Amino acid sequence: MMNQQPDSPYADAANASSSEKHDAEPGFRTEEDSYLPQEQSIDSLNAQVDQQFSEGGYGWVCVACAFLIYAHSWGIASTYGVFLAYYQTNDVFPNASSIGYAFVGGLTISCCVGVAPLANYLSHAIGASRPVILLGTILECVALLGASYAKQQWHMILTQGICLGLGIGFQFIIVAGIIPQWFVKRRSFANSITVGGAGIGGFIYALSVQRMLASLSLQKTFWILCGVTTAVNTVSALLVRDRNKESASNLGKLEFKLLKRPDVLLLLGWSVFSMLGYVALMFSIPSYAKAVGGTASQGALAGAIFNLGQGLGRPTVGLISDKCGRVAVASAATLACSALCIVMGAVARRFSVVCGLSFLAGATGGSFWATFIDICLALDNGPDSDLRGYCTGTGGEDGC
Numbered sequence: 001m002m003n004q005q006p007d008s009p010y011a012d013a014a015n016a017s018s019s020e021k022h023d024a025e026p027g028f029r030t031e032e033d034s035y036l037p038q039e040q041s042i043d044s045l046n047a048q049v050d051q052q053f054s055e056g057g058y059g060w061v062c063v064a065c066a067f068l069i070y071a072h073s074w075g076i077a078s079t080y081g082v083f084l085a086y087y088q089t090n091d092v093f094p095n096a097s098s099i100g101y102a103f104v105g106g107l108t109i110s111c112c113v114g115v116a117p118l119a120n121y122l123s124h125a126i127g128a129s130r131p132v133i134l135l136g137t138i139l140e141c142v143a144l145l146g147a148s149y150a151k152q153q154w155h156m157i158l159t160q161g162i163c164l165g166l167g168i169g170f171q172f173i174i175v176a177g178i179i180p181q182w183f184v185k186r187r188s189f190a191n192s193i194t195v196g197g198a199g200i201g202g203f204i205y206a207l208s209v210q211r212m213l214a215s216l217s218l219q220k221t222f223w224i225l226c227g228v229t230t231a232v233n234t235v236s237a238l239l240v241r242d243r244n245k246e247s248a249s250n251l252g253k254l255e256f257k258l259l260k261r262p263d264v265l266l267l268l269g270w271s272v273f274s275m276l277g278y279v280a281l282m283f284s285i286p287s288y289a290k291a292v293g294g295t296a297s298q299g300a301l302a303g304a305i306f307n308l309g310q311g312l313g314r315p316t317v318g319l320i321s322d323k324c325g326r327v328a329v330a331s332a333a334t335l336a337c338s339a340l341c342i343v344m345g346a347v348a349r350r351f352s353v354v355c356g357l358s359f360l361a362g363a364t365g366g367s368f369w370a371t372f373i374d375i376c377l378a379l380d381n382g383p384d385s386d387l388r389g390y391c392t393g394t395g396g397e398d399g400c
Contacts, residue, residue, distance in 0.1 A: 058241060059182030063190050065236040066175040067197035069133070072229040073140060073168040075201020077112070078307050079209045080105045080160070081286040082300045086213050089296060096153040104153075104161040105283050109275075111165025112172070119173040129174045133237040136170025141230040143167055148222035171233065180373060181243040187377075188326060192318020192370035199310025199366060206307055210300035263379055274334060274368040281341065281365055282306065285358050288344075294351045305355050309362025314370040316363070326371045326378060333367035340364065 084101055087093065123132045143163035150156050175194070183190045205225075212221040258264045285306050286299035294302070321329040344357045 059179075059190070062178055062182055062240050063193055065240040066179055066194040067200075068232055068236045069171050069175050069240075070194060070197030071201025071204070072232045073136070073171045073201075074198030075203075075205045075307075076140070076144070076225060076229060077108050077164070077168055078198065078202030078282060078303070079205045080108065081283045081303045082206055082209045082213070083160070084283065085286050085290065085296055085299055086218070092218065093151075093153040093156070100153050100157075102283075104156050106279070107157060107161035108165040108168070109279050111162050112169040113275075115166050115169035116173045119170050120177070123174055123177075129178060129242040130237055130240065132174050133171050133240065134234065136167045136172075136174075137230060137233040137237060139163055139167030139170060140233070141167075141226055144222050144226035144229065148219040148226070171237075175240065176373065178240060178242045180377070186322065188318040188322045188371065188374045189315065190318075191373055192315045192321075195366065195369040196311045196314040198369070199307045199312070199314060199362065201311075202307030203304045203311055206300050206304035210297055214297070267375060267379065270330075270334070271368070271372065277338070277341070278365050278368060281337075281361060285354075285361075288348075289351060289354050289358075292349055292351065292354060294354070298351055302351070302354050302358050306358040306362040309359040310366040313363025314366045317367045317370045321371050321374070326374045330367050330371040330375060333364040333371075337361055337364040337367070 084105065087096070087101060088098075119132055119136075122135075123129050126132065140163075143159045146159035146163065147156060150159055176191075179191050179194050180187055209221060209225070212224060216224075282303075286303040289299040289302035290296065317329060317333055340357055340361045344354070344361065348354045348357055
């Protein structure tokens with residue numbers, strides 16, 4: 001060909017270099033190419049190990065410790081109905097109003113839940129959950145000890161209201177976030193066993209407090225409660241262990257854009273109204289039993305039966321929700337409890353009927369605590385969503 005140019009030596013060298021590079025390319029791996037398969041392999045291995053680690057072992061010890069902490073924190077709060085009946089019957093605080101007594105019980109619950117963001121912040125700032133739980137144990141001890149020396153109603157507001165609520169909050173908020181870190185498939189069941197401790201503790205303490213108030217005195221009753229709860233909660237706090245480092249839990253900021261999501265609004269609405277009804281029911285059953293002709297001891301027994309229903313009903317609700325769906329089971333239990341409250345107000349005129357309905361109401365009314373965390377996890381859309389922290393006030397990527 002006339003237009004064909006002779007090959008340049010530079011072109012020959014370039015072609016040879018390109019050919020050698022091409023021949024060597026299949027056997028050559030860059031750092032990035034070799035890193036990606038290795039990263040996937042490590043992540044896959046960690047996921048398998050984490051799956052095996054989270055479904056048993058020491059997690060069950062943590063469940064037992066959390067059960068005891070709930071029993072000796074929320075169980076104490078559940079006995080306020082017994083204390084309330086005693087205060088009103090014996091006129092312990094002169095010139096105290098019924099609104100003031102109700103204010104004490106309301107402060108306990110509101111401080112308990114309202115301290116959640118602070119409890120979570122302290123846990124992440126310290127880098128461990130145990131010190132925060134021990135702080136709550138100390139506050140609960142101070143509250144019960146201070147209540148034993150209360151002479152006026154505002155003393156009870158500070159001790160049995162604010163201080164006790166803060167102590168319970170620092171304990172149960174942190175413990176509630178530890179249990180989901182250890183379980184995946186049985187998360188609802190494990191969590192429901194934990195919160196069932198509140199019902200069992202309330203059942204035991206309601207009967208014990210009534211007996212101690214009748215045979216001892218108000219001051220000695222608080223002393224005994226202080227000693228028992230401090231000992232049990234301290235040992236449980238020392239044995240419980242979180243997995244914040246293994247699960248890469250972090251403190252996420254609140255995302256107010258979540259309020260634009262209809263499912264979040266429905267979840268928050270269900271939470272608010274469930275808590276309103278639950279607290280009113282828990283504190284009013286002993287007084288209602290007395291209103292229909294029962295004695296003070298029968299009122300305490302009705303409250304204890306309500307707590308027993310919680311202790312047995314919450315694990316049952318959690319077990320069923322793992323199999324049948326958490327939202328469906330929570331909705332059915334909430335509807336059942338609402339219907340029972342209507343029936344109780346309409347037909348419960350005998351103590352035996354009050355006890356039966358109290359047990360059923362306790363079994364279904366505590367479904368909020370057994371399913372709420374897992375519903376938050378189900379609605380969460382991944383690591384960029386802070387739905388769990390927003391709804392519980394605790395933040396973090398691991399659920400509570």
